[in-house]
Amino acid sequence: MRQRPVAITNGTLVLARNRRAVEAGIAVGMKVAEAATHAPDLLLVPDDPRRTQALWDVVLDQLDGLGPVVEDAGLGLALVDLTGAGRSERVLVRRTLHALTTLLGLTARAAVADGPFVASIAAQKTAQELILIPRDHGATFLAPLPVAVLPLPRYAVADLALLGIRTVAGFAGLRLSHVQERYGGIGMAAFSLAIGTDTRPLVPRVRERQETLSYPFEPPVDDLTPVLFVIKALLDNHAAILRREGLVAAGLRLTLGIEAREPVVIEQRWSSACVPGPAELDALRLTLGDQFSGEERDGALPPRVTEIGVTLLDCAPDGGAQLPLFGAGIVRQREAVGHLLTRLHALLGPMGVVEDVPVESHLIEERWQSRPYTPERIGTPPASLPIVDAPSLPSLPGMILCRPPEPAIVGWVGEQLTALACGGVHRDVLTALGPYHIEGRWWEERRFDRAYWFLLTTDQTLHLIVEDRLSGQWTRVGVVD
Amino acid sequence: MNVAHGPNQQRASPLAAFPPSLAIRRASDLAPHADMLPTGLPPLDAFLGGLPLRHIHLLAGTEGAGVTTLLHGLLATVTRIHPVLLFDPHNRFYPPGAAALGVHLPHLLRVGVHDLQKLRRALAFALRESACPLIVWDTGLLPPAHLLDRLRPDVRASGSALLLVVAGIPLAAPGITGATLIARHERWEQGERGRPECVGKTVSVAVTDHRRHRSATMPLTFHYPAPLPSLLRVARREVSGDADATGRGTLAAGDAAASRRAG
Numbered sequence: 191m192r193q194r195p196v197a198i199t200n201g202t203l204v205l206a207r208n209r210r211a212v213e214a215g216i217a218v219g220m221k222v223a224e225a226a227t228h229a230p231d232l233l234l235v236p237d238d239p240r241r242t243q244a245l246w247d248v249v250l251d252q253l254d255g256l257g258p259v260v261e262d263a264g265l266g267l268a269l270v271d272l273t274g275a276g277r278s279e280r281v282l283v284r285r286t287l288h289a290l291t292t293l294l295g296l297t298a299r300a301a302v303a304d305g306p307f308v309a310s311i312a313a314q315k316t317a318q319e320l321i322l323i324p325r326d327h328g329a330t331f332l333a334p335l336p337v338a339v340l341p342l343p344r345y346a347v348a349d350l351a352l353l354g355i356r357t358v359a360g361f362a363g364l365r366l367s368h369v370q371e372r373y374g375g376i377g378m379a380a381f382s383l384a385i386g387t388d389t390r391p392l393v394p395r396v397r398e399r400q401e402t403l404s405y406p407f408e409p410p411v412d413d414l415t416p417v418l419f420v421i422k423a424l425l426d427n428h429a430a431i432l433r434r435e436g437l438v439a440a441g442l443r444l445t446l447g448i449e450a451r452e453p454v455v456i457e458q459r460w461s462s463a464c465v466p467g468p469a470e471l472d473a474l475r476l477t478l479g480d481q482f483s484g485e486e487r488d489g490a491l492p493p494r495v496t497e498i499g500v501t502l503l504d505c506a507p508d509g510g511a512q513l514p515l516f517g518a519g520i521v522r523q524r525e526a527v528g529h530l531l532t533r534l535h536a537l538l539g540p541m542g543v544v545e546d547v548p549v550e551s552h553l554i555e556e557r558w559q560s561r562p563y564t565p566e567r568i569g570t571p572p573a574s575l576p577i578v579d580a581p582s583l584p585s586l587p588g589m590i591l592c593r594p595p596e597p598a599i600v601g602w603v604g605e606q607l608t609a610l611a612c613g614g615v616h617r618d619v620l621t622a623l624g625p626y627h628i629e630g631r632w633w634e635e636r637r638f639d640r641a642y643w644f645l646l647t648t649d650q651t652l653h654l655i656v657e658d659r660l661s662g663q664w665t666r667v668g669v670v671d
Numbered sequence: 672m673n674v675a676h677g678p679n680q681q682r683a684s685p686l687a688a689f690p691p692s693l694a695i696r697r698a699s700d701l702a703p704h705a706d707m708l709p710t711g712l713p714p715l716d717a718f719l720g721g722l723p724l725r726h727i728h729l730l731a732g733t734e735g736a737g738v739t740t741l742l743h744g745l746l747a748t749v750t751r752i753h754p755v756l757l758f759d760p761h762n763r764f765y766p767p768g769a770a771a772l773g774v775h776l777p778h779l780l781r782v783g784v785h786d787l788q789k790l791r792r793a794l795a796f797a798l799r800e801s802a803c804p805l806i807v808w809d810t811g812l813l814p815p816a817h818l819l820d821r822l823r824p825d826v827r828a829s830g831s832a833l834l835l836v837v838a839g840i841p842l843a844a845p846g847i848t849g850a851t852l853i854a855r856h857e858r859w860e861q862g863e864r865g866r867p868e869c870v871g872k873t874v875s876v877a878v879t880d881h882r883r884h885r886s887a888t889m890p891l892t893f894h895y896p897a898p899l900p901s902l903l904r905v906a907r908r909e910v911s912g913d914a915d916a917t918g919r920g921t922l923a924a925g926d927a928a929a930s931r932r933a934g
Contacts, residue, residue, distance in 0.1 A: 469800065472796070523753075523754065523802070526800055526801065526802035527754055527780070527802045527803070529800055529802065530756075530796060530797060530800040530802040530803070531780075533796040533800070534782065534793055534796060534797075537789060537792055537793055537796070538782065538784055538789060538793060542782060542783075542784065542793075543780050543781070543782050544780075544781050544782075544783070545776065545777060545779070545780070545781070546764075546766035546776050546779070546781060547766075547776065548766055548767045548770050548776070554765075554767075557766075557767045558766040558767060560781070563780050563781075567777040567778070568754055568777075568778065570775075570777040570778070572750075572751050572773075572775045573775075584897055584899065585765070585767035585768050585770075585771050586768055586771065586895065586899070587740060587743055587768050587769070587771045587772035587893060587895055587896075588737065588739045588740030588743055588768060588772065588872065588893070589739070589765045589768035590739050590763040590764070590765055590768075591762070591763050591764070591765050592763075593761055593762045593763060623899065644899070647735075649734075649735060650735060650856045650859075651734055651735025651856075652735065668765065669734055669735060670735070670739075670740075670872075671732075671734060671735055671736065671737065671738050671739035671740065
């Protein structure tokens with residue numbers, strides 16, 4: 191396949207191509223039909239992101255043996271911390287490259303350098319299988335390269351070109367104060383890289399941790415209590431590992447082996463990444479209870495559990511969230527709310543706890559949208575400006591909605607609205623404010639044509655009533671309480 | 672020029688620099704009490720010292736008395752800093768109205784569960800987690816005493832205050848251990864002279880502090896962000912005895928309505 195031009199497509203466009211295809215003049219974004227005219231023997235491969243990611247995960251697993259920290263810098267680029275490897279760097283890297291070629295049939299290029307930036311540039315630019323940048327020679331390697339390799343905004347690169355600065359060496363020769371003055375923090379960061387200062391620590395890759403314990407339920411159990419005990423032990427085990435390694439998990443997958451049946455798999459995503467504790471166990475207990483009691487209701491024999499497996503999902507570094515630094519109050523509050531939401535989601539479902547967001551609308555029942563609550567909302571600063579209200583009808587403080595809207599009868603004396611009967615109670619009207627006439631969606635089936643009134647009755651209650659002008663019905667939709 | 676003080680010179684006390692009437696207080700006196708949740712309503716805070724945590728409170732009143740206005744005023748203060756859990760089984764909460772009085776909606780976790788069994792379990796979870804210092808339950812009717820008795824140990828063990836919002840005035844509330852707030856409508860607030868508009872509402876609140884066995888009544892005024900035009904015209908007339916014989920008012924937006932009715 192390496193000898194033939196190959197292009198990965200989504201059916202219409204070229205998404206990626208190999209070197210042979212580049213030589214044939216095929217570019218990314220080119221239409222497939224056009225690409226085929228450039229190379230008659232072009233091999234078209236459909237894009238399969240899941241399979242590609244799976245293969246990339248295998249590559250990253252292989253790299254785990256090379257160093258303690260592996261950073262996933264996107265498909266095709268990984269960074270490995272080789273600190274402590276000493277002079278055996280070359281041997282180790284060659285062995286890994288050989289393993290990738292032998293086991294997976296992949297070719298790879300590698301570079302060893304002082305920091306991740308120089309290493310990734312070197313690996314992408316070199317034609318060799320392995321390149322070693324000697325210690326403290328990062329700046330020397332970067333010097334002849336175009337300044338565009340540095341993480342500078344496009345306008346800055348164009349600006350530098352106008353000044354005649356086209357290489358990294360030219361940029362590194364500028365005065366630091368000038369760079370800071372002209373390009374600010376971004377320029378300072380790029381300048382540090384240009385002079386060979388690259389101390390960014392690697393970010394360990396997010397990966398699933400699978401910790402499956404097979405518990406010998408002999409004979410199999412049909413009671414939830416021992417199952418929950420084992421699950422708690424497994425979760426405690428996981429929590430200890432996560433704390434030791436400074437990780438948090440985003441959820442878990444519970445696999446229950448059932449005698450003479452398909453295994454039961456329960457996957458739960460927590461409201462925020464955390465170390466599993468009582469809240470997560472509670473959520474699992476609720477789900478398990480619902481599932482098993484449902485089966486018993488059907489009249490079947492209770493399921494007999496033979497094996498339990500717990501897998502934590504998306505374990506990631508906790509980012510120091512548990513350190514008592516500034517802002518830790520909000521972090522703790524978020525954590526507590528996250529635990530509460532985990533429990534409530536298991537009990538009430540994902541829309542069990544919602545946040546209401548006001549939106550502009552003429553209809554009062556459409557003036558907000560509810561979305562699932564997330565702990566990230568904790569710590570949001572209060573709005574400095576009042577929320578813009580719909581001009582058609584004011585939203586009064588203290589108003590509650592009548593659910594469902596109550597049918598109402600209004601009394602008129604001449605042209606005056608004088609009485610309101612609603613819910614079996616007759617009230618005299620002191621004053622009426624309205625009508626607020628609202629009409630819309632006449633092009634849809636859900637068209638509306640309404641007249642809203644605020645009625646102040648003798649008991650000093652302010653009612654919001656509406657006349658549906660399509661049906662002629664009056665209803666009370668709210669009360670200012 | 673520096674002057675060295677001799678030993679026989681009388682030294683002034685550092686406190687002499689302060690005026691004699693200045694009351695010096697400890698910093699801890701100024702800080703809010705850790706077990707109290709400030710309501711942001713000065714008369715209420717002066718009387719209660721805030722809403723005590725680990726207690727069950729009651730907010731009640733007849734329809735239109737101002738219970739929701741008072742609740743929104745309370746939420747406006749608490750949600751600025753803390754998350755608040757609101758159990759709204761009847762889905763009566765109107766978010767734009769709350770936002771208009773300053774409630775910070777991103778800190779309001781609304782639970783619209785209808786099933787009482789699930790609601791009680793969710794309430795138990797919330798009390799166990801203590802994630803929200805204020806939990807509001809818009810119950811409609813006061814829960815039975817045995818339910819409050821079962822809730823009380825959970826509330827005592829938690830770090831939250833549980834506020835029950837009830838429609839109507841209950842004759843007795845045996846399970847309430849913190850404060851009872853009974854709201855009554857007092858008056859609609861008038862705008863400036865020459866501009867007859869409704870700018871807010873004053874609610875008279877009868878407060879009973881069950882911990883200290885004392886009561887008081889205080890007026891609390893809530894201002895609307897935008898005034899309502901001419902709502903008070905007839906209401907004021909009635910108060911001043913200027914209403915017509917039937918007690919009925921004139922039509923505020925009479926022209927529009929009249930033309931519509933005539934058409």
